[in-house]
Amino acid sequence: MDRLGDLHDLVAALPDGVVLTDPDRIEGYRHDYTRDPTTGTPLAVVRPEDAAQVQVAVRWAAAHRVPVVPRGAGTGLSGGSSALDGALTLSLDRMRAVEVDPDCQVAVAEPGAFNAEVKAAAAEHGLWYPPDPSSFEICSIGGNVATNAGGLCCVKYGVTTDYVLGLDVVLADGSLVTLGGPRIKDVAGLSLLKLFVGSEGTLGVITRVILRLVPGQGRPSTMVASFPTVEAAARAVVGVRRRLRPSMMELMDRASINAVEDHRPMGLDRDAGALLLAQSDAPGDVRDAEIATLRTVCEQEGAADVFSTDDPDEGEMFVQARRIAIPAIETRGALLLEDVGAPIPLLPDLLRAIAAIAAEHEVEIPVIAHAGDGNTHPIVVYDPTDAASEKRARLAFDAVMQAAIALGGTITGEHGVGRAKKAALPDQLGPEVMALNRRVKDALDPDGILNPGAVL
Amino acid sequence: MDRLGDLHDLVAALPDGVVLTDPDRIEGYRHDYTRDPTTGTPLAVVRPEDAAQVQVAVRWAAAHRVPVVPRGAGTGLSGGSSALDGALTLSLDRMRAVEVDPDCQVAVAEPGAFNAEVKAAAAEHGLWYPPDPSSFEICSIGGNVATNAGGLCCVKYGVTTDYVLGLDVVLADGSLVTLGGPRIKDVAGLSLLKLFVGSEGTLGVITRVILRLVPGQGRPSTMVASFPTVEAAARAVVGVRRRLRPSMMELMDRASINAVEDHRPMGLDRDAGALLLAQSDAPGDVRDAEIATLRTVCEQEGAADVFSTDDPDEGEMFVQARRIAIPAIETRGALLLEDVGAPIPLLPDLLRAIAAIAAEHEVEIPVIAHAGDGNTHPIVVYDPTDAASEKRARLAFDAVMQAAIALGGTITGEHGVGRAKKAALPDQLGPEVMALNRRVKDALDPDGILNPGAVL
Secondary structure: OHHHHHHHHHHHHOOOOOEEOOHHHHHOOOOOOOOOOOOOOOOEEEOOOOHHHHHHHHHHHHHHOOOEEEEOOOOOOOOOOOOOOOOEEEEOOOOOOEEEEOOOOEEEEOOOOEHHHHHHHHHOOOEEOOOOOOOOOOOEHHHHHHHOOOOOOHHHHOOHHHHEEEEEEEOOOOOEEEEEOOOOOOOOOOOHHHHHOOOOOOOOEEEEEEEEOEEOOOOOEEEEEEEOOHHHHHHHHHHHHHHOOOOEEEEEEHHHHHHHHHHOOOOOOOOOOEEEEEEEOOOHHHHHHHHHHHHHHHHHOOOOEEEEEOOHHHHHHHHHHHHOHHHHHHOOOEEEEOEOEOOHHHHHHHHHHHHHHHHHHOOEOOEEEEHHHOEEEEEEEEOOOOHHHHHHHHHHHHHHHHHHHHOOOEOEOOOOOOOOOHHHHHHHHHHHHHHHHHHHHHHHOOOOOEOOOOOO | OHHHHHHHHHHHHOOOOOEEOOHHHHHOOOOOOOOOOOOOOOOEEEOOOOHHHHHHHHHHHHHHOOOEEEEOOOOOOOOOOOOOOOOEEEEOOOOOOEEEEOOOOEEEEOOOOEHHHHHHHHHOOOEEOOOOOOOOOOOEHHHHHHHOOOOOOHHHHOOHHHHEEEEEEEOOOOOEEEEEOOOOOOOOOOOHHHHHOOOOOOOOEEEEEEEEOEEOOOOOEEEEEEEOOHHHHHHHHHHHHOOOOOOEEEEEEHHHHHHHHHHOOOOOOOOOOEEEEEEEOOOHHHHHHHHHHHHHHHHHOOOOEEEEEOOHHHHHHHHHHHHOHHHHHHOOOEEEEOEOEOOHHHHHHHHHHHHHHHHHHOOEOOEEEEHHHOEEEEEEEEOOOOHHHHHHHHHHHHHHHHHHHHOOOEOEOOOOOOOOOHHHHHHHHHHHHHHHHHHHHHHHOOOOOEOOOOOO
């Protein structure tokens, strides 16, 4: 019980309530949304109020070689913040301040602030922070940075890393560095800022983020097209991308359409092979022209039914249908959520491969996709009370990642590797790139205390 | 002469003509555009035809602990590829292939291909590679990646790193890794791809680049506004950025206007304190609306004269005036070209500080700027035949970097640190971040053979 003895030093060094050891309190900080069955029980949960307290916790952990698992809002989808036995879970959920500098067009946010809170603070000044994971109302900006999160508007506006101008990071030895700053262009020194984005807590703990903001988004018009097959829809995606950059381009396959209709009937076409949901937020007449182009391409690729509206509320209804797809599918069983991607022209091949895997392993795998980015979320559904079903699901989950790799794709487009996809990472990267990852990790965290077991 | 003896092994291992040792041939590969007076003479210049030959050269260099200076087209502005005595200069100028995959919307380029060649190859398919350094017709894409180059359209379209999807890199031990690929979103593993972008040849030698392409740019309309003071122009920049994203927003101060007029009279207003040159490439009516907004903001900030045109040729004339500013200023003496940046609202302060430094050190410092990004190019002019003038210029050069740092800015927005700005880097980054840079460098190049003396 040496560690517990030492823990008293940490408790004493921090204000009351920062270090939680009560098992009931800890329980809520063990899992992220992946609900990884191998999740452990931390020695303590530390909830710092500022960067100095983060440093105290990391210094203590470094001195005692206790692993540290950084955690944002706990909405991760790859087990990147699942608790480890005997480790500290370092929850940033109390560091939630957001300030906007409208002249500089930046938001300065603490890591626990929700994505939606950053958006809201920006909107007060007529500005906009684009990246929009489906969970934007409940996910933290620190977690977004740690995973280089994407979302629905990324097809036109890019992902989190494109908006990160500066970071404060507490390193593995407890020291704090400031990288970048409120400057649009800055190439002084190595691109360490970009290295920390997407590092999933394995290189440091983010304590402050400076985000680039842009002028407010235009009012979107919406198009929904139903296709006889998922391949036809995927071909339409390829065709659209050559001609314009829609502000949203989502795909739902038949299984996910039907899951949504079962859960909350919205009048979607249950017989369609796939739906494409696209938006244009271009200003003025251009929006109409883009919607017309979207319609034309979809019709050329064989869309059976094409609907469009310039009423944002009506459009938002369809976006909601897309956003509730995961909760809707969740009512059908336990889920293993994929995040595989492929080069855009191979999207039809990837979707065909997924259907074949579902058939082979006798599991349901509905697919929703940020199709315009080639990033898909096949969702493997299983019966958690049936061991055979779970086993088939896990085989299918791995097979989907292998299919993506075989197509020159990726096992994760925006959720991160975490613990759930770690086993497949070497298959994608190969031994040389894995070794290079390891060299950078070892250089920055030689004792391996930062989120061990995640990613690498 | 051990090294020369060993060099025969390298010569023998590569096809005829790949290794140059003739001093006359070598001379052309010693300098980049910085013409750093400390430039040395390399042991040999290696001009590989493919990645395998790059590997042969780097393996030989690693085995013999001979430094390697990677070099693109030699248009660098910070001495990043200046030759070192006794080193290999590894020139990628023969590796110039470019292929475009229009469905994937990517260009796959060898590092020696010119930026303009990538743009041209993309345009054949109606696609566009945005980043546009002023030197785009003669600079290499490998150099662009190595410096994370910017340009004029970056204010709307971002910089090089935003377009790099994949890299092949020869590491310090001669092994070759492939990072990323033709996938829009990919967060598998650490962001090593982004780490190599902007690493100025200190971490590896880039042998292949996969670049994201976008649909072709719209026809631009152009606005030119002349302001009584440079501060008024800078305030207009701040005002514009809150309302729209112009596709170009350049500033020329009085000294650079007059240098251009002396060099090639174009009817620019010699009495203006500064000119702002802005474009909108938005489609349809939106372009007119954006130009109208640009005009309004400039008038509100006190522009004396505002001109706009939707004739692209007429607009291009003004862009040419901006592009020839450096050659025009070059006729006035030798140059020390800065690349300092500041947070946008502090642009007026930075420009005021530069004027004060020019007065204090009795040197001319005309300023051109990618003003919309807060990235400025003050150009310190001196008489190379007058040691006192050169000394004053060098003091002014350093003082400008210190002024940028004091404003929370950067010593380099897009040209890189190279050798010319290396001394100021610790003042910007501080000891902790310098140490972090060093740890990453040491992890990837433990023997320090890759571009030693550059950046760090």
